[in-house]
Amino acid sequence: MTKAPFSGKGERASDLLGLIHSDVCGPMDTQARGGFQYFITFTDDFSRYGYIYLMRHKSEALKKFKKFKSEVQNQHGKSIKALRSDRGGEYLSQYFDQLLKECGIVSQLTPPGTPQWNGMPERRNRTLLDMVRSMMSHIDLPASFWGYALETAAFTLNCVPSKSVQKTPHEMWTGKRPEVEQTSQVVEENSTNLETQPLRRSTRERHEHERYGFLVTTHGDVILVDQDEPKTYQEAVSSPDSEKWLEAMRSEMDSMSENQVWTLVEPPEGVKPTGCKWVFKKKTDMDGNVQT
Known part of the structure; x- marks a missing residue:
């Protein structure tokens, strides 16, 4: 549940870093x-460009x-x-509070119990979490991969148009437009090269696409994750890790x-018992190594 916003509009910053x-x-x-x-999120009021840090x-x-x-401050000289x-x-x-005073930064605190006054970051958090879900x-x-999805969502918001600014937040923040022309040119050149070269049969083992998932970080890195987990009992006993x-x-x-989860009995006459199935998962540590 979200509270209705106040009807009045606050004063916007007139330059980068004027209000965070x-x-x-x-x-x-x-x-x-x-x-x-x-x-934690930090969003520039003028450009609506946002930073996000996991804690x-x-x-x-x-x-x-x-x-x-x-x-x-180092990037913009402001x-x-x-x-x-x-x-x-x-x-x-x-x-x-001491750091803000030493740096001459004005601290603007919203009144207690009024998240409407802090509406911009509250809405951004809601949008980010909706994108993550x-x-x-x-x-x-x-x-546990929601952290990577969150960084991807923040990166996406910075690159798409917003009603609050005339250009994309990325363009407002950096002063540069995305190099779409160069990207399309590279694709066209690669396509031309593919047409002139003979096709070669790949000797690599091919996998089903659903066995893999990918996430994009704020730095543009693509993380490819192998999701090779059996879907059925037959797949589990016939896989290379069947013994495990x-x-x-x-x-x-x-x-x-041992914990006496059930009591084995004969089913009543005319009653069809509810079926069940195995769910196979690989539990990994923080580095992605399979532990269990």
């Missing part, structure tokens, strides 16, 4: 890879703001004028037997 919106979101029910449970604890907000401040946030404890700490629902990956899958199934059956 920030908000912390979390904790999430599932930790992202790396142990992250929170994320393990809310206390890291000051550290992330220092990192954001150093990067953007200083942050004001920082608008809610009254979260991470923004009210003595160290955070959409992406995660279309790929067969563990929920059989051992896992035996362990599961022994555990349920």
Whole structure:
């Protein structure tokens, strides 16, 4: 449930870094890879260009703001004028307040219990999480990959048009348009080369596409994840890891037997028991190595 926004419109910044919106979101029910449970956003009011940082604890907000401040001020040769946030404890700490005063940054805090005044970052958080849920629902990956999906969502928002600005946030922030012409030229050249070269049969092993998932980070890196997990019992016992899958199934059956999960009885006459099936998953550590 979201509260209705106020009818009035606040004053917009007239230049880059004139006003920065920030908000912390979390904790999430599932930790992202790396142990992250929170994320903090910094969004420029003039361009609507946003930065996002994953955090393990809310206390890291000051550290992330220092990192954001150093990067953007070095890029643009300007200083942050004001920082608008809610009254979260991470923004009210003595160290955070001291840093803002030393740097001459005005702290704009919204009134208690009025998230409408902090509407811009609140809406961005909601949009980011909606995009994450959409992406995660279309790929067969563990929920712990939501951190990569979040970075992909932030990267996408910066590159698409917005009603709040005349150009894309990326163009407003960098002053450069995406090099679409160069991209299309490379594709055309590659297509021409393919037409003149004879086709060669590949000797690599081909896999089904659904066995793989991909995510794009904010740096443009594409992460290809092998999702080679059996869908049925027959696939499990015929796969190269059949012995490991059989051992896992035996362990599961022994555990349920020892804990007396069920009582074996004859089904009543005329009643068809509800069927069941195996679900096979590979549990990995933070580095993607299979543990179980």
